[in-house]
Amino acid sequence: MGRYVFSRFAQALVVIIIVSIIVFLIMYLVPGDAVTVLAGPDPTPELVEALRVMLGLDQPLPVQYGKWAIAAMQGDLGTSPIIGRPVSELIWSRLPATLELAVAAILVASVFGILVGVVAAQRQGTWVDATITAINSFVLSVPNFWFGILGILCFAVWLGWLPSGGRKLWSDGPLLALSYLIMPAIALALDSIAMIARLVRASLLDELSRDYVTVARAKGVGQSRLMRRHIARNAAIPVLTVLGLRFGQMLGGAVLIEAVFNWPGLGRLTVEAIKNRDIVLVQGTLMYFIVIYMTVNLLIDLSYGLFDPRVRSSVGGKV
Amino acid sequence: MPDGAHAAVLVADDLSVSFQTSSGLRHVVDGVSFAIAPGEQVAIVGESGSGKSVSTLATLGLLPPSARISAKKVELNGEPLLRAAEARLAELRGTEISMVFQNPMTSLNPTMTIGRQVSEAVAVHDPSVGRSALNTLAKRLLEEVGVPNPELRVTQFPHEFSGGMRQRAVIAMALAGEPGIIIADEPTTALDVTVQAQIVEVIRDLQELRNVATVVITHDLGLVAELAERVLVMYAGRIVEETPVADLFDRPAHPYTRALLQSRPSTRGRHGRLATIPGLPPASADAVPGCPFHPRCEYATDTCKTESPALTRFEPGRASACHRYRDVLNLEPRGATERPICAAPREPGDVVLKIDGLTKRFGAVRAINGIDLELRRGETLGLAGESGCGKSTLARLAVGLLRPTSGRVEVGGREISSLKGRALRDARSGIQMVFQDPTSSLDRRMTIRKIIAEPMEIAGFKAPQIETRISELIGAVGLAGHFLDCRPSELSGGQRQRVGIARALALDPKVLLLDEPTSALDVSVQAQVVNLLEDLRRESDAGHLFVTHDLGVLRHVSDRIAVMYLGRLVEIGRCEEVFASPRHPYTRALIASNPAEHPKYKSSEKFVATGSPPDPANIPSGCGFRLRCPLADDSCAADIPNLEPVSDTGHRVACHYRTDLNRLNALATRSCEITES
Numbered sequence: 001m002g003r004y005v006f007s008r009f010a011q012a013l014v015v016i017i018i019v020s021i022i023v024f025l026i027m028y029l030v031p032g033d034a035v036t037v038l039a040g041p042d043p044t045p046e047l048v049e050a051l052r053v054m055l056g057l058d059q060p061l062p063v064q065y066g067k068w069a070i071a072a073m074q075g076d077l078g079t080s081p082i083i084g085r086p087v088s089e090l091i092w093s094r095l096p097a098t099l100e101l102a103v104a105a106i107l108v109a110s111v112f113g114i115l116v117g118v119v120a121a122q123r124q125g126t127w128v129d130a131t132i133t134a135i136n137s138f139v140l141s142v143p144n145f146w147f148g149i150l151g152i153l154c155f156a157v158w159l160g161w162l163p164s165g166g167r168k169l170w171s172d173g174p175l176l177a178l179s180y181l182i183m184p185a186i187a188l189a190l191d192s193i194a195m196i197a198r199l200v201r202a203s204l205l206d207e208l209s210r211d212y213v214t215v216a217r218a219k220g221v222g223q224s225r226l227m228r229r230h231i232a233r234n235a236a237i238p239v240l241t242v243l244g245l246r247f248g249q250m251l252g253g254a255v256l257i258e259a260v261f262n263w264p265g266l267g268r269l270t271v272e273a274i275k276n277r278d279i280v281l282v283q284g285t286l287m288y289f290i291v292i293y294m295t296v297n298l299l300i301d302l303s304y305g306l307f308d309p310r311v312r313s314s315v316g317g318k319v
Numbered sequence: 320m321p322d323g324a325h326a327a328v329l330v331a332d333d334l335s336v337s338f339q340t341s342s343g344l345r346h347v348v349d350g351v352s353f354a355i356a357p358g359e360q361v362a363i364v365g366e367s368g369s370g371k372s373v374s375t376l377a378t379l380g381l382l383p384p385s386a387r388i389s390a391k392k393v394e395l396n397g398e399p400l401l402r403a404a405e406a407r408l409a410e411l412r413g414t415e416i417s418m419v420f421q422n423p424m425t426s427l428n429p430t431m432t433i434g435r436q437v438s439e440a441v442a443v444h445d446p447s448v449g450r451s452a453l454n455t456l457a458k459r460l461l462e463e464v465g466v467p468n469p470e471l472r473v474t475q476f477p478h479e480f481s482g483g484m485r486q487r488a489v490i491a492m493a494l495a496g497e498p499g500i501i502i503a504d505e506p507t508t509a510l511d512v513t514v515q516a517q518i519v520e521v522i523r524d525l526q527e528l529r530n531v532a533t534v535v536i537t538h539d540l541g542l543v544a545e546l547a548e549r550v551l552v553m554y555a556g557r558i559v560e561e562t563p564v565a566d567l568f569d570r571p572a573h574p575y576t577r578a579l580l581q582s583r584p585s586t587r588g589r590h591g592r593l594a595t596i597p598g599l600p601p602a603s604a605d606a607v608p609g610c611p612f613h614p615r616c617e618y619a620t621d622t623c624k625t626e627s628p629a630l631t632r633f634e635p636g637r638a639s640a641c642h643r644y645r646d647v648l649n650l651e652p653r654g655a656t657e658r659p660i661c662a663a664p665r666e667p668g669d670v671v672l673k674i675d676g677l678t679k680r681f682g683a684v685r686a687i688n689g690i691d692l693e694l695r696r697g698e699t700l701g702l703a704g705e706s707g708c709g710k711s712t713l714a715r716l717a718v719g720l721l722r723p724t725s726g727r728v729e730v731g732g733r734e735i736s737s738l739k740g741r742a743l744r745d746a747r748s749g750i751q752m753v754f755q756d757p758t759s760s761l762d763r764r765m766t767i768r769k770i771i772a773e774p775m776e777i778a779g780f781k782a783p784q785i786e787t788r789i790s791e792l793i794g795a796v797g798l799a800g801h802f803l804d805c806r807p808s809e810l811s812g813g814q815r816q817r818v819g820i821a822r823a824l825a826l827d828p829k830v831l832l833l834d835e836p837t838s839a840l841d842v843s844v845q846a847q848v849v850n851l852l853e854d855l856r857r858e859s860d861a862g863h864l865f866v867t868h869d870l871g872v873l874r875h876v877s878d879r880i881a882v883m884y885l886g887r888l889v890e891i892g893r894c895e896e897v898f899a900s901p902r903h904p905y906t907r908a909l910i911a912s913n914p915a916e917h918p919k920y921k922s923s924e925k926f927v928a929t930g931s932p933p934d935p936a937n938i939p940s941g942c943g944f945r946l947r948c949p950l951a952d953d954s955c956a957a958d959i960p961n962l963e964p965v966s967d968t969g970h971r972v973a974c975h976y977r978t979d980l981n982r983l984n985a986l987a988t989r990s991c992e993i994t995e996s
Contacts, residue, residue, distance in 0.1 A: 211425040217381060218420075219440035219492060220413030222406065233430045308430060309476040 012294045023286045024065050077284035082276045087284035098265035102250035104185035109192035117200025139194040148187040148260040165262035184261040188254050192246045203235040244300035252289035327354035328500045328532050332392040336377045348374045349556035349604035355532050362535045362547030366841040370556040371536045375502050380408045413440035417493040421505040423485035427477035434473025440495040460491035481931045483514035500532040511705035516912035516927045519545050541914025552576050555611035556604030561638040568917045572639035574616045582846035584875035596843035668696025671829040671862040677726035683936045686712040688886035699863040701877030709886040710866045714834050731829045751823035755835035757815035761807040768803040774825045792821040813844035833865045870913045882906045885943035892970030902972040905944045926986040
């Protein structure tokens with residue numbers, strides 16, 4: 001197991017290094033940089049040159065990358081020349097909002113996704129199953145933010161039950177904070193619910209058709225024990241994978257949902273950075289996103305062992 | 320109502336099952352009645368689709384919801400089952416009746432320990448039994464079915480068990496609730512021959528030691544001979560014959576039973592052509608008016624076409640559903656006199672396939688460990704061995720699909736193991752392969768014409784030439800021309816295998832490599848394909864390398880046989896000689912493990928090799944078989960025995976004890992009886 005963890009960790013590290021080079025380079029391929037913004041319209045060549053030296057843009061690319069990477073490893077992602085504050089501090093300040101939204105959304109998605117999936121599988125072929133499948137397809141084909149706007153219209157504008165946007169801290173009162181959180185969390189979770197419900201249904205039906213299920217029934221295992229003791233664990237793996245991937249994405253910030261609900265998370269920070277051509281900040285948020293995503297992925301891979309004993313014993317040798 | 324129903328454990332009366340399919344209602348079981356007495360050993364025998372599994376699954380309520388079941392009565396210990404609530408059925412399952420299924424690789428839950436799965440039948444029915452009591456029970460049961468080191472084994476997961484050990488665990492599981500009846504559905508079919516023999520012993524032990532009724536469902540008449548006192552033969556959803564086991568083999572009372580017996584190749588001597596049953600079983604039990612077997616029956620009269628025969632009792636314990644059962648009973652039994660042994664091996668021709676010092680490794684796995692082999696024109700060399708012995712790897716190396724780690728392969732005098740690209744493609748046309756599964760080895764989107772034409776197109780034949788050759792080939796494999804425009808899904812398994820053979824013959828190869836070509840087929844269809852291959856070889860003069868685990872087929876088709884174990888040949892020689900006097904303990908184990916062909920040969924003293932073949936990634940020193948061999952000593956661990964001649968006819972054996980007949984005969988193989996008879 002130790003060797004497996006190590007090799008997966010090494011793989012993740014290689015990916016992060018490669019992606020960091022791409023992230024670093026890509027910003028130089030995009031026309032326009034921070035200098036263009038800082039120098040204002042019609043700058044003198046001297047001002048441009050001075051700004052370039054100040055930002056270190058006159059040095060060869062590998063040197064720039066090296067400096068940037070070493071600093072990044074120490075948690076120093078540079079200072080945003082536009083906002084004038086360290087990037088890590090900016091990310092840190094937005095992280096609680098993003099984390100709160102992501103955790104809430106993934107909880108909603110897993111609870112409802114699994115519930116709906118189980119119901120659909122148990123009623124396979126009936127009108128319940130057909131209705132669920134139709135609703136799932138609809139939800140998956142409509143973008144999340146549309147539901148967000150619809151939600152604001154219904155619950156904020158017409159009914160006035162919930163605030164239309166913004167965020168309140170839990171220290172301001174849990175109920176108040178929750179009233180701000182609930183709509184963006186559900187809007188963000190909707191397509192995940194649909195996707196997980198589909199997956200749970202397929203996964204359960206797949207397991208139900210296996211020989212070991214007939215064997216278990218033949219020795220007198222009843223329906224509920226069959227589901228709990230035999231099927232759940234086997235059906236969990238694909239569901240777990242998708243849940244993890246979704247959570248990884250949500251931790252990077254939900255750009256559109258945050259925009260619709262005016263949620264002060266990382267998604268909006270990234271959008272603003274791109275709008276301002278704030279290269280340093282864009283690089284920083286992208287790197288944060290990649291590291292988080294890889295970490296979540298790694299954790300999912302390692303958790304397979306908890307569910308499947310074959311993974312536990314085979315990971316010693318081969319990768 | 321069958322006799323003794325009053326004291327029966329399991330009774331079914333007029334049981335019918337049909338399934339709702341997209342093409343209408345399909346009748347699978349049609350008015351079946353049986354009664355299993357306490358402690359009785361019953362076998363239900365039939366080919367695939369005969370309804371043998373469905374009728375038993377129906378009694379336990381284990382069929383999918385699409386099944387429609389009707390019966391006058393289904394009772395377990397006098398309790399009606401048909402309209403019982405699911406909860407009541409669950410209570411009965413595992414405690415009063417339990418099942419053993421065919422494939423031990425899939426019938427265990429991969430995420431639960433063996434111990435828990437074994438004791439679960441008790442755990443679900445009696446929640447008061449504590450965890451340690453369950454654990455003790457699991458250990459005791461595993462020990463009873465011969466799983467060594469149960470203390471450790473109960474904590475392991477299914478993937479840590481070999482196939483044979485898993486099937487033992489499945490049997491232990493079925494015993495846990497101490498049921499009065501165990502139904503075993505093809506319990507040995509998915510296992511290797513030597514492991515099969517071990518499982519037969521386990522089942523026989525529980526038949527003797529526990530007062531439990533057993534119902535063995537199988538297509539294998541050998542298993543019937545080994546495990547049953549009373550036999551029900553099923554065809555097209557009906558019981559066509561009911562009989563004590565000895566009479567089944569000596570005086571069958573239904574033409575179908577008789578035909579099944581005759582289409583079986585024998586390991587006890589080589590006869591002429593196998594008898595075949597023409598045609599195919601009907602798709603639905605009600606598809607044929609009159610007797611469902613009449614279109615395939617050589618004794619059918621006009622009455623058979625219109626009147627469906629009832630299962631008629633004509634002697635105590637014997638019944639037949641045939642209008643002419645008296646005539647059938649009086650038919651000559653099959654005997655050696657009727658079918659002369661065709662022994663004389665053909666004149667040896669040129670060497671068409673030469674394998675020299677061949678080895679193949681996949682990382683740490685040593686699949687082939689030095690094989691020398693020659694195949695001559697017009698000869699059939701049978702290659703026997705269990706799964707993992709490297710026989711399929713050898714076949715792939717021979718056709719150039721894999722590159723050897725060392726050694727060479729020559730086809731028609733041309734070395735192919737080092738060729739590349741175009742040269743390899745050209746050379747490959749000299750050696751063609753027929754695969755085990757005719758369904759997955761044919762592209763289902765292509766027509767039969769296209770499938771047979773493809774190798775010729777690649778080889779650059781002209782269109783008119785291809786067209787002529789296709790009609791020759793389709794005739795040669797015994798298919799009508801109209802099949803050419805069909806797709807594989809419209810053909811039966813046997814017909815598909817004929818197409819596979821036609822494709823392989825298209826380029827007139829010097830060597831035909833047959834990788835288990837009959838294993839996926841039913842007995843009666845298997846006989847047709849075996850006969851076809853015999854005819855083809857006589858006509859085409861190609862050399863056949865016939866890979867199979869089925870010793871009956873092997874003995875029937877081979878001039879010479881080679882036995883493989885862990886990537887080496889352990890014995891090779893003329894077929895009759897090897898069967899009459901096998902000199903390697905492994906060969907003896909293989910022959911002895913083959914199920915008896917008649918209950919009178921069933922013996923509890925036969926030599927059953929223990930354990931299963933070692934992992935090819937972790938081969939023991941010296942002789943690969945020594946860990947399973949009762950003769951093994953220090954010299955077997957020290958060096959690897961070479962293939963040494965034991966006669967001047969080319970019989971060679973890789974065993975230090977090849978000439979020590981006293982010790983070899985003490986292993987008690989049944990092959991010794993063959994020499995005398």
